[in-house]
Amino acid sequence: MASSLVCLLGSLAIASASTVKYDFEIGWVTANPDGLADRPTIGINGQWPIPKIEANVGDQLIVNVLNSLGNQSTSLHFHGLYMNGSTHMDGPAQVTQCAIQPGSRFTYNFTISQPGTYWYHSHTHGQYPDGLRGPLIIHDPESPFKDRYDEEMVLTVSDWYHDQMPGLLSFFISKVNPTGAEPVPNSALLNETQDLRVPVEPGKTYLFRMINIGAFAGQYIWFESHNMTIIEVDGVYTQPAEAERIYLSAAQRCSFLLTTRNDTSENFAINANMDITLFDQLPGDLNWNVTGWLVYDSAKPLPIPTELESDVYDEFDDMTLVPWDNQALLGEPDQSISLDVIMDNLNDGANYAFFNNITYVAPKVPTLFTVLTSGDLVSNSAIYGEYTHPFVLEKDQIVEIIVNNIDPGKHPFHLHGHNFQAVWRSEEEAGTFQDSGVTSDNFTQVPMRRDTVVLFPNGNVVLRFKADNPGVWLFHCHIEWHVQSGLMATFVEAPLELQQTLAVPKDHYDACDAGKVPTQGNAAGNTVNLFDLSGQNVPPGPLPEGFTTRGKVAMAFSVLTGLIGVAVVAWYGFAGPAPAAAAPAAAPPQSVGTGGGISHGTLVGAGK
Numbered sequence: 080m081a082s083s084l085v086c087l088l089g090s091l092a093i094a095s096a097s098t099v100k101y102d103f104e105i106g107w108v109t110a111n112p113d114g115l116a117d118r119p120t121i122g123i124n125g126q127w128p129i130p131k132i133e134a135n136v137g138d139q140l141i142v143n144v145l146n147s148l149g150n151q152s153t154s155l156h157f158h159g160l161y162m163n164g165s166t167h168m169d170g171p172a173q174v175t176q177c178a179i180q181p182g183s184r185f186t187y188n189f190t191i192s193q194p195g196t197y198w199y200h201s202h203t204h205g206q207y208p209d210g211l212r213g214p215l216i217i218h219d220p221e222s223p224f225k226d227r228y229d230e231e232m233v234l235t236v237s238d239w240y241h242d243q244m245p246g247l248l249s250f251f252i253s254k255v256n257p258t259g260a261e262p263v264p265n266s267a268l269l270n271e272t273q274d275l276r277v278p279v280e281p282g283k284t285y286l287f288r289m290i291n292i293g294a295f296a297g298q299y300i301w302f303e304s305h306n307m308t309i310i311e312v313d314g315v316y317t318q319p320a321e322a323e324r325i326y327l328s329a330a331q332r333c334s335f336l337l338t339t340r341n342d343t344s345e346n347f348a349i350n351a352n353m354d355i356t357l358f359d360q361l362p363g364d365l366n367w368n369v370t371g372w373l374v375y376d377s378a379k380p381l382p383i384p385t386e387l388e389s390d391v392y393d394e395f396d397d398m399t400l401v402p403w404d405n406q407a408l409l410g411e412p413d414q415s416i417s418l419d420v421i422m423d424n425l426n427d428g429a430n431y432a433f434f435n436n437i438t439y440v441a442p443k444v445p446t447l448f449t450v451l452t453s454g455d456l457v458s459n460s461a462i463y464g465e466y467t468h469p470f471v472l473e474k475d476q477i478v479e480i481i482v483n484n485i486d487p488g489k490h491p492f493h494l495h496g497h498n499f500q501a502v503w504r505s506e507e508e509a510g511t512f513q514d515s516g517v518t519s520d521n522f523t524q525v526p527m528r529r530d531t532v533v534l535f536p537n538g539n540v541v542l543r544f545k546a547d548n549p550g551v552w553l554f555h556c557h558i559e560w561h562v563q564s565g566l567m568a569t570f571v572e573a574p575l576e577l578q579q580t581l582a583v584p585k586d587h588y589d590a591c592d593a594g595k596v597p598t599q600g601n602a603a604g605n606t607v608n609l610f611d612l613s614g615q616n617v618p619p620g621p622l623p624e625g626f627t628t629r630g631k632v633a634m635a636f637s638v639l640t641g642l643i644g645v646a647v648v649a650w651y652g653f654a655g656p657a658p659a660a661a662a663p664a665a666a667p668p669q670s671v672g673t674g675g676g677i678s679h680g681t682l683v684g685a686g687k
Contacts, residue, residue, distance in 0.1 A: 166550025254428025464602025
């Protein structure tokens with residue numbers, strides 16, 4: 080009887096599922112969301128901000144992509160979705176697919192098995208801060224909170240740069256930036272704009288789905304004179320928890336209920352403040368706040384936000400959240416992985432990010448294709464190359480990740496293909512790293528689950544998950560500067576099962592052919608001897624022994640200063656007589672936008 084009921088429920092779920100299809104042409108538009116500078120921006124179908132993706136649990140999602148950028152390849156990652164049985168649709172270039180070349184097409188096709196608040200973004204060349212980032216909402220007809228709100232809205236917070244990523248990255252990872260100071264954003268945005276107005280009605284309860292789609296800055300968020308009731312983080316339902324203020328790192332999401340006041344006598348500010356402790360310097364013209372408003376009455380004034388009495392924020396501690404299903408702490412790990420976060424220089428004078436002295440470098444063959452073509456050596460981590468920092472996980476292992484932060488900055492760490500239990504995290508405090516010697520006696524017995532967690536400066540965090548989703552999954556810091564400078568590791572999960580069950584579509588191979596990327600062999604593309612990694616992609620070599628960090632920085636600056644001095648002397652020696660004064664040059668022509676520049680200044684709620 081029970082099995083018949085299960086079969087009936089399964090049949091009903093399949094019958095109610097739909098196919099949701101999006102056709103995306105990715106190309107350049109012009110946008111100016113903070114009103115300070117027009118700039119080329121990556122849009123979809125000639126528009127920016129890019130479309131929101133929406134579907135229901137159980138739906139098949141098909142996203143057809145045409146890359147019309149002309150000068151850049153691309154890919155899409157559906158952040159937070161487990162991609163059960165579809166690791167080849169996860170999106171990171173040179174990990175589970177080849178990048179989509181200019182003029183080429185590619186199809187993402189997978190079934191959604193989970194509800195919640197997610198987002199999608201490019202996972203190629205540090206590209207998404209140039210605009211290729213947007214919400215992805217998976218509705219749940221069986222949500223335990225479906226009767227507790229009247230309407231839902233999506234809010235994004237983000238940081239914004241006036242310069243494009245290729246130029247910023249070439250400066251960031253170079254000898255002229257030996258300290259590794261990350262470029263500071265020019266602005267903060269709400270729903271990819273400023274002065275956002277959110278119309279609300281009195282006495283109603285709204286579900287707000289909030290997503291940090293930024294590249295760098297965490298954000299402190301609060302609604303003046305209103306409290307939030309948190310019910311979901313990163314796609315995991317939680318026991319309701321009251322909060323006055325929340326913190327969202329890059330890539331984190333939080334859904335909460337907000338009940339409006341019973342009168343329309345005034346409007347109220349929505350505050351989002353960038354976490355300036357992440358920035359090495361504060362430009363004099365930086366406004367790290369972005370303000371929106373809950374608008375009860377559009378005829379009434381929009382108030383100036385209240386200034387906090389200090390720059391110390393008393394935000395909600397997400398480690399106190401309890402998942403709705405009360406899943407207990409997973410048992411003792413079958414495999415424990417310890418990763419030390421280090422920022423250091425290599426012999427090209429540039430600063431890089433390291434896990435255990437390994438800075439990630441993409442392999443010549445995408446890691447998933449190495450899995451599919453390596454036969455009975457598939458479980459040997461050596462074939463994936465030292466610089467993909469690979470760990471092979473067996474099916475259904477309990478895996479523990481211990482991350483030690485030998486760095487004075489915060490890092491939001493994200494795991495593809497899973498959420499994890501955050502079972503312990505050290506307190507945020509000043510000082511240098513000291514191993515706490517934490518033991519399982521300190522672990523939370525019903526731990527918070529999410530897919531992106533903030534690791535505090537000079538601290539550590541312990542995470543656990545069950546390896547029940549065969550695939551190739553990245554674990555990385557979600558500050559995009561650190562992704563590009565190498566703060567990533569690769570989990571190759573149940574590779575033997577992948578070989579037996581996964582069929583990769585033809586357009587994946589077409590994408591590799593278009594980019595002249597091999598699809599067989601080890602990380603170096605060698606197919607005869609898979610342990611022969613000669614020719615693999617490698618980072619610059621290490622600095623000579625004996626250089627301290629201060630010495631490295633001093634050497635880099637000395638070399639730079641010397642080169643500038645030589646250049647100035649040469650220029651002065653070869654310069655001719657000073658020219659006569661000339662008439663002022665004509666002003667340059669005004670640029671003409673090719674699209675975008677959409678203010679999206681009013682957010683309209685979707686029906687429940």
